Amino acid sequence: MTKPDDIPAYIIAPDPDAPRLTRALTGVDHEGRACDISVVEERPLTIFLNGHEIVTAMTIGDYPEYLALGFLRNQGMLAADETVTGVDYDEDLETVVVRTQSQTTYEEKLKKKTRTSGCAVGTVFGDMMEGLDKVSLPPLEVRSSDLYRLASVINRTPSLYLQAGAIHGTVLCQGDRPLVYMEDVGRHNAVDKIAGWMFSERVGADDKLLYTTGRLTSEMVIKTALMGIPALASRSGFTAWGVEIARQVGLTLIGRMRGRRFVCLSGDERLVRDVDPDSIPEEDKKHRRKGAPG
Structure with missing residues (x-):
């Protein structure tokens, strides 16, 4: 599967063509015709x-x-x-x-x-x-230009999601650069894979942002905070408890990232809006990931 030239090489990235991760199945479409699709293994x-x-x-x-x-x-x-x-x-x-x-x-x-x-x-x-109670997160400055760049690159990166759907993605980022991209059927699994990589490679968290396609629930916020990562962003929406915990521990929390739009419900004072949102193009539908608006 080819990759656009402006998408950087990751330290680790999903391989949508890897064996055993997907299975080819035959079904019937809305017009009663046979169709072949890829589905994610579990x-x-x-x-x-x-x-x-x-x-x-x-x-x-x-x-x-x-x-x-x-x-x-x-x-x-x-x-x-x-x-x-x-x-x-x-x-x-x-x-x-x-x-x-x-x-x-x-x-x-x-x-x-x-x-x-x-x-x-x-x-x-x-x-x-x-x-x-032991969490102390650094006051990481997050630039809106970095968020727009990350969303654009991540959404267009070849992935199991684009091939088969029914899967969540989580990306460890530094500035506007994705470092590690993991996918799994459970958003928590994808986060845990990144945590395992960070632990194994002894990678610091102070200057990192975690991007996810999943909802920003209390458990997602807690995991990010315990990993020491000071910022969490998602295409999807929030839960009230997730926001409450993010504010309690000083985690920058950004959700509903779609095209030029996003909402920050925790840590807005650390968000630098350094680009005009009107200059950001809307997402191309063929690269658009789904996410609950919650």
């Missing part, structure tokens, strides 16, 4: 932390190691300074086992709770909320 991936089974996620199957590392990081089960001794993926068993040099804080917590009360560890969401 398969389970079970994540283990040392000897503990943590979760089974439904995923498209690419970058399983990054997904496992990012999920554990975003859930607070793997500390930023943790020494990871192995990340082993077994395609046949559809499992990833992450091993650390010593017992993690999560495992100590799990052992303590099991011994004293027999209760469960608690909801993943609740564990994530506990980490927000």
Whole structure:
């Protein structure tokens, strides 16, 4: 699949032609004619932390190691300074086992709770909320010209979405440059893959922006904040709790990005409007991604 000349090469980008990510199926269209389409695959991936089974996620199957590392990081089960001794993926068993040099804080917590009360560890969401008190995000300046450039480039980049639909994209950006582009059937999976890449490569977050095609819910905001990324932008809309948390932690939150339009509901004082919106062309329909207006 070809790429327009003005779309930069990413450090990591989705490969819409990769095997096992899509499947060719035959259906019937609105006029009763046979038609061939590509649909996205979906398969389970079970994540283990040392000897503990943590979760089974439904995923498209690419970058399983990054997904496992990012999920554990975003859930607070793997500390930023943790020494990871192995990340082993077994395609046949559809499992990833992450091993650390010593017992993690999560495992100590799990052992303590099991011994004293027999209760469960608690909801993943609740564990994530506990980490927000420690979040301190830098006041990153976001330029509207960078937002317009990012949206244009990302929307036209060859992707599984443009080939088959039914998938979310998340992009780690620096200024007007996309760095890492991940896709998955779940928007949280795509974010976790990026978190896993950042953890694995020891990439800093202070000057980064996270772009997503998914809704800006409380959980998306929390994950971004816990990753240390100071700005989050989306084609889609907001939830009230997501906005409330973004304001609480000082996260710049921008949604409903379509063509020349966007809405900022948190961190407007850090937004620099350095370009006339009327000079920005509307999106070409053939490159237009869908997104809930919410």
